[in-house]
Amino acid sequence: MRPACETGTAPPAPLDEAWLRQRLAALPPAAVPDWDTLLQRTPGSSRPHARLPRHAAVLVPIVPAPEPVVLLTRRSALLRHHSGQVSFPGGGLDPMDRDPAETALREAREEIGLDPATVGLLGRLPVQWTHASNFLITPVVGVLSAEARWLAAPAEVDIIFGMPLQQLLDPDAPRLIEGGLRHGSWSWPHPDHDIWGATAAILLRLARILREF
Incomplete structure (x- = not known):
C-alpha cells in the first residue's frame, strides 16, 4: 500500500520563480545532525563506519520556464561508485570551499558545464544522510536563468534530463519501496529512469516544502 504524502496549498499557474522563492524563503539554516541522532533515525542500525560521515553538497537545479523542471543526471557507467544511478550534480566538500553552495556550484560546473553566474540560489534543504556510503549531503536549491546552458561531461555523466516540477507537487507520485535491498527507500x-535512494529522498523533501508552506 502506498502511503499518502502531505498536501498543501495549491500552487499558482504558472509556477514561477517568485513563487519558488516565497516557498523556500522560510527554510531554516540546514542543521547538521550529530552521529547519535543519525543512528536514532535509522531503526535497528548500528555504527557502520569507523569514521564520521563525510560532507557533500548537491545542486538541485530548477529550470523555471515555460514548464518548470528539476534537472537530474544519470551518472556515467564508467564510474567506480554509484555508476548508472540518477543523481543531482554534486560531490564532496573541498577544503577550499567556503560553504556547501560553493561545493554544489563547483561540482555542477564540472559535471554539466553549468556557469555559476547563471544560477540564482534559493536556499538549502535539510541535510540528507546516506547510510550505506556514509555521506552528509546538503542539497542547495537554485533557479537557472534564461542564459543557463548545460552539457554532460562524459567522464561523469551519461545524460541530463528534467523532471516536471508539477509532478513533485502530486502527493500520490512518490512510492515507498517494500522488500529487497531498497526496502524503506522512496522512488x-x-x-526512462530509475529515481530512488538519496536523490528520491531529496526530491520528496523539496516536494513537501513546496506543498506545505
Whole structure:
C-alpha cells in the first residue's frame, strides 16, 4: 500500500520563480545532525563506519520556464561508485570551499558545464544522510536563468534530463519501496529512469516544502 504524502496549498499557474522563492524563503539554516541522532533515525542500525560521515553538497537545479523542471543526471557507467544511478550534480566538500553552495556550484560546473553566474540560489534543504556510503549531503536549491546552458561531461555523466516540477507537487507520485535491498527507500515514477535512494529522498523533501508552506 502506498502511503499518502502531505498536501498543501495549491500552487499558482504558472509556477514561477517568485513563487519558488516565497516557498523556500522560510527554510531554516540546514542543521547538521550529530552521529547519535543519525543512528536514532535509522531503526535497528548500528555504527557502520569507523569514521564520521563525510560532507557533500548537491545542486538541485530548477529550470523555471515555460514548464518548470528539476534537472537530474544519470551518472556515467564508467564510474567506480554509484555508476548508472540518477543523481543531482554534486560531490564532496573541498577544503577550499567556503560553504556547501560553493561545493554544489563547483561540482555542477564540472559535471554539466553549468556557469555559476547563471544560477540564482534559493536556499538549502535539510541535510540528507546516506547510510550505506556514509555521506552528509546538503542539497542547495537554485533557479537557472534564461542564459543557463548545460552539457554532460562524459567522464561523469551519461545524460541530463528534467523532471516536471508539477509532478513533485502530486502527493500520490512518490512510492515507498517494500522488500529487497531498497526496502524503506522512496522512488519517483519516470518513463526512462530509475529515481530512488538519496536523490528520491531529496526530491520528496523539496516536494513537501513546496506543498506545505
